[in-house]
Amino acid sequence: MIRFENVRKRYPAGREALCGVTFRLEKGEMAFLTGPSGAGKSTLLKLVALIERPTRGTVLVADQNTARVPRRRIPQFRRQVGIVFQDHKLLHDRTVFDNVALPLMISSLRRRELRGRVRAALDQVGLLRYENQFPLSLSSGEQQRVGIARAVASRPQLVIADEPTGNLDPQLSLEIMRLFGRFNDVGTTLLIATHDLELISRMGYRRLYLEAGRMAGPAAEPV
C-alpha cells in the first residue's frame, strides 16, 4: 500500500528531515511509526498525503507514484487516504455530523447514502449520540474520535494518523489505538505515528523506528 524507496526530504531552510528512507507497508497491514521528536515521522506522513513532495526518491501510495500526481489531481489522490491529526482539525462551527460528513460532501455523495455512512462511522467510534453537538462541547478524546470517524467515513483503503494520542491520557490513548485496531480488523491499512513507545509495546503491531531521518532496526520489511 505504501512504498518508500530511498526517499530524501530536505526543507527549503536546509534541514534534512529524511535521508534515504526505504520501507513498505502491505495492504491490510497496521504499523506504528515511532521514534524521537524530530526524527521525521510527520514528514514521512506528509509525503504519503502529498502535503509535501520528496526531494529525491520514490513514494508510492496505492500503486500510484506520487511524483506523477499533478497539483490539480491532489484532491482526488487525498480522497483515498484518511488522515487523523494530533489536534483533530475539526471545524468548530459545524456539528459533529457535518464534520464527519465533510469528505463525503466533497465527493458529492447522495444525501441518503451520506447520512448512512456518517452514522455508521460515528457508531463505530461510539459517538452517534453526539451527532448534533458541536466539537467544542466534547472532551479531547471524543473530539479525536470524531476526527477518526471523519477519516474513515469515506472508507479509504489507507488511514494515516500523526500522533493521534498526543494530547490524551494513557487510558484514552489505549482506547484510540484499539479503535484503530478494529478498523485494521476489517481490512483497512493503517500507519500511525506516535512517540508513545510504552503504549505500543502493549500492542502487537509492527513497529517502524525512525531516527534522525533514517529507518533504524530490522522493521523496514513487512513481518
Added chain:
Amino acid sequence: MDAIARYLTLHADNLKGAVTRVADRPLGSLMTILVIAIALVVPAGLRVMVDNARALSGTWQGAADFTVYLEMAVDEPAAEALAGQIGERDDVEMAELLARSDALAEFRAYSGFGEALDLLDENPLPHAIIVRPAGTGADLDRLVEDLDALEETALVQLDTEWLERLRAILELARRVVDVTTVLLGLAVIVVIGNTIRLEIGNRREEIEIIKLVGGSDGYIRRPFLYLGLCYGIGAGVLAALIIVLGLGLVASPARALMELYGSDYRLAGLSPADAAWLLGAGGFFGWAGAGIAVARHLREIEPS
C-alpha cells in the same frame, strides 16, 4: 440525471450556505452591501436622470418656434402679407408678424441694453415673422429651406438650436455616465474582492482542512463565489430600492417644475429591464470580484 441532480444539490447547498453566512453577520454584511449599492446607485441613478432629460428634450422638438428675419427693405404691409402667406401653409400652425417697432420695444424692455439703443439714430431691427410649425409631423427641414429661399428672407433663426446644444450636452453626459459605470464597476469588484479576501483569511483553517480531506479547488472556491454573488445581488436590490425611493422623492417637485414650463412630462422611473440590469450587474461584479480574490488567495493556503 443523477449527476445533474447532485450538481444542482451541491450548488443549492452553496447558495444556502452563502445566504446563511451573509445573514449570520447582519451588520457587517449590510455595510458591505451598502457600499456596493452606492457604487451601483451612482451610475444607475445618473443614467435614469440622463434618460429622463433626453426623453424630455425629445418632447420639445415639435413645439419649437422659429423666427424668420426679413430684409431691412421689406416694409410692414409686405411683411404682414408674407406672414399671412406663410400662415396658410399646411405645415405651419401659426405665423405671426413681429413688427420692427414692437421688436425694438421688446428688446428695450428685456435685453437690458435699452440705453445703448438710444445712441442709435434709427431702429436697427428688421421685421420678423414668428413661425410655429404644425404638430410634430411637419418636415421642419423642408419648411426652413422654403422660407430661407424667399426673396424677403434675410435669415431663418431656428430657436431649436439650444435644444441641439442640450442634446449634445446630454450625449456628453451619457458618455460620462458610461465612464462612471465602468469605474464604479471596478470599484465594486475591488470592494467585493477585498471582502472575500478577508473572508478567505478568516476561514483559512477551514480551507486547509477541506484541502486535507480532498476538497478540490472548485469545491473550495464555490462558497466564496456564491458569497460574492449574494453581496452583488443584495447590493443590486438595495440600489434599485434607493433609486425608486429617490425618484419618489423628486417626482413631486419635478412635476411642479414641469408645470411651470407648461409640460405634463412625467419622470420615467426605473423600468423592470433597468432593475434587472442592476441586479445582473451587481451579481456579475460580485461573482467576478470574488473570482479574482479567490484565484489570487486560495493558492496561498496549503496545509502544512
